[in-house]
Amino acid sequence: MQQQELNSIPIDIGVSRLLDWLISRHHCTKEWPEKIAIVRQKINDAIQDMPQNDTLAKILVEASPLNYYHCMKIVDVLKETEADSKNIFGMYGSRRMKDWQEIIKLYQKDNLHLAECASILSRTVIYEIPGLKRLSTKLEQGQTECLKKESSCKKQAQDYRDKFFQSCKQLSLTFDSLDGKKSNERKIPTVNFIGFQLVNQMTHKLPEIFDNISRKSKLVQPALSFYRNFLKVTSTGLTEIQIGNCLGLLNTVIEKGNVTTYEWKNGEPPLKIEPPELNYSFTDEDNEDEVVLEVNAIDFGDIITDASQANAGDIQLETGEIDWGGVDEGVVEIDFSIDDGVELDASGIVLEEDGVVGGVAKNEDALSILENVATRNEFIDDLYELQGFLSQRIDETKNEKNNDMMFSDNDDSIRIDNMEDLLVQINQVLSIFSEMATKQYLLIRESKHYITRLAETLLQNLKLANKLDYMAEQCSQKYVQQAEEIKQINPKVLLLTKQSRQLQTEVSKDISKKYNNRNVFITGGV
Numbered sequence: 266m267q268q269q270e271l272n273s274i275p276i277d278i279g280v281s282r283l284l285d286w287l288i289s290r291h292h293c294t295k296e297w298p299e300k301i302a303i304v305r306q307k308i309n310d311a312i313q314d315m316p317q318n319d320t321l322a323k324i325l326v327e328a329s330p331l332n333y334y335h336c337m338k339i340v341d342v343l344k345e346t347e348a349d350s351k352n353i354f355g356m357y358g359s360r361r362m363k364d365w366q367e368i369i370k371l372y373q374k375d376n377l378h379l380a381e382c383a384s385i386l387s388r389t390v391i392y393e394i395p396g397l398k399r400l401s402t403k404l405e406q407g408q409t410e411c412l413k414k415e416s417s418c419k420k421q422a423q424d425y426r427d428k429f430f431q432s433c434k435q436l437s438l439t440f441d442s443l444d445g446k447k448s449n450e451r452k453i454p455t456v457n458f459i460g461f462q463l464v465n466q467m468t469h470k471l472p473e474i475f476d477n478i479s480r481k482s483k484l485v486q487p488a489l490s491f492y493r494n495f496l497k498v499t500s501t502g503l504t505e506i507q508i509g510n511c512l513g514l515l516n517t518v519i520e521k522g523n524v525t526t527y528e529w530k531n532g533e534p535p536l537k538i539e540p541p542e543l544n545y546s547f548t549d550e551d552n553e554d555e556v557v558l559e560v561n562a563i564d565f566g567d568i569i570t571d572a573s574q575a576n577a578g579d580i581q582l583e584t585g586e587i588d589w590g591g592v593d594e595g596v597v598e599i600d601f602s603i604d605d606g607v608e609l610d611a612s613g614i615v616l617e618e619d620g621v622v623g624g625v626a627k628n629e630d631a632l633s634i635l636e637n638v639a640t641r642n643e644f645i646d647d648l649y650e651l652q653g654f655l656s657q658r659i660d661e662t663k664n665e666k667n668n669d670m671m672f673s674d675n676d677d678s679i680r681i682d683n684m685e686d687l688l689v690q691i692n693q694v695l696s697i698f699s700e701m702a703t704k705q706y707l708l709i710r711e712s713k714h715y716i717t718r719l720a721e722t723l724l725q726n727l728k729l730a731n732k733l734d735y736m737a738e739q740c741s742q743k744y745v746q747q748a749e750e751i752k753q754i755n756p757k758v759l760l761l762t763k764q765s766r767q768l769q770t771e772v773s774k775d776i777s778k779k780y781n782n783r784n785v786f787i788t789g790g791v
């Protein structure tokens with residue numbers, strides 16, 4: 266092959282094998298790292314004494330790291346700045362110029378500049394630039410995850426906050442300190458403050474709920490009468506008293522309302538009510554007041570609490586004649602004088618109370634029917650019994666023939682449409698007991714520990730919401746931080762890419778000179 270044809274064949278060198286290629290072709294030696302360390306030390310010393318020049322400053326800033334080709338540019342600038350020190354022989358007397366010229370000579374010896382540039386080029390192209398790009402991609406993915414997590418945290422925080430306000434709305438609780446739109450403007454109430462609100466609402470709302478139940482219970486009077494008439498006709502073994510006592514607690518609420526348990530048991534209102542004490546004490550920290558639940562504050566209905574209100578004239582004592590067993594009906598004088606010799610020992614006489622001393626309602630008897638747990642459960646059982654009867658009766662009536670229909674000739678019979686309406690009325694009364702507010706208020710009244718537990722449960726939603734708000738804020742800050750890092754990385758990638766291309770071009774030219782200006786292509790670069 267002729268030399269001309271050989272020169273036309275380009276030289277392709279992979280950037281990852283560039284340094285090995287230079288050593289294998291004996292352009293560089295394997296000892297180049299030890300030699301280049303001496304050159305780097307001289308460069309560091311020479312940089313300490315540099316003239317004030319914008320071009321030099323720009324070269325030093327862009328050089329990362331400083332290599333042979335940067336040193337050549339520095340020498341070119343020093344030829345202008347140190348021109349005064351040039352003698353008639355073309356030699357420079359400036360110490361700065363001598364130092365940099367010595368550095369150039371050391372670089373050119375054994376082609377140290379090619380070995381160093383090949384090492385820098387391969388390291389930059391293979392490791393640094395891909396590493397920065399991967400880091401940038403990872404940060405961008407992190408930004409996407411931060412946006413998703415921030416949105417998710419905000420949504421979950423709002424859900425917990427809505428759950429808290431929904432529960433508070435059902436319990437009629439209001440908090441002015443939670444009106445702020447920003448999370449940092451919201452003041453989380455304490456357990457004591459929520460306990461204060463719960464007790465206050467229970468004291469006011471529970472009597473209203475009981476009054477509503479009493480009013481709706483009056484609408485089921487026809488169903489109760491129908492049930493008793495049904496028992497009267499179908500159950501021959503029951504007496505009038507037993508039928509009259511059927512669903513007696515429900516009948517009492519219908520006729521008299523939510524009276525005391527005492528009145529339901531004894532048939533007459535008490536002269537005095539001594540309700541049990543409930544020491545539910547919570548502090549209103551905003552107003553620095555203290556609220557104490559008092560059962561006396563609850564309206565139990567029309568109850569006679571003063572003996573002066575009882576009409577004693579309505580009470581008449583009837584006396585009958587006593588059969589004395591053959592004793593003469595003549596006037597008999599009885600000597601009521603006490604013999605001084607006879608002593609009466611009254612220490613053995615014990616007066617037993619029957620639980621109703623002087624018409625005073627105490628303890629559980631002082632509570633209203635719906636407030637007392639036992640009577641309230643019995644009242645609900647009566648409603649369920651009446652509900653079951655009407656449901657069964659409706660099914661039977663729909664399946665009966667007209668000539669076999671029970672109570673068809675009875676004035677007390679009820680049409681199926683009316684029975685369905687009465688069943689709806691009963692279900693409405695039962696639904697009040699199933700409402701969340703009613704259940705909570707009844708449990709609040711029974712236990713202070715439940716109040717504390719309920720307040721902590723409500724506050725847990727707010728605490729979780731605030732924690733999620735904090736996490737969302739952290740995600741937002743992390744997003745901004747990652748954006749700043751990306752903003753710093755991208756210029757570095759561009760600068761390294763530019764420097765690598767320049768270095769790749771310069772190395773290709775130097776290698777080409779060694780091979781009679783053959784075309785040299787460094788593949789795998791940028």
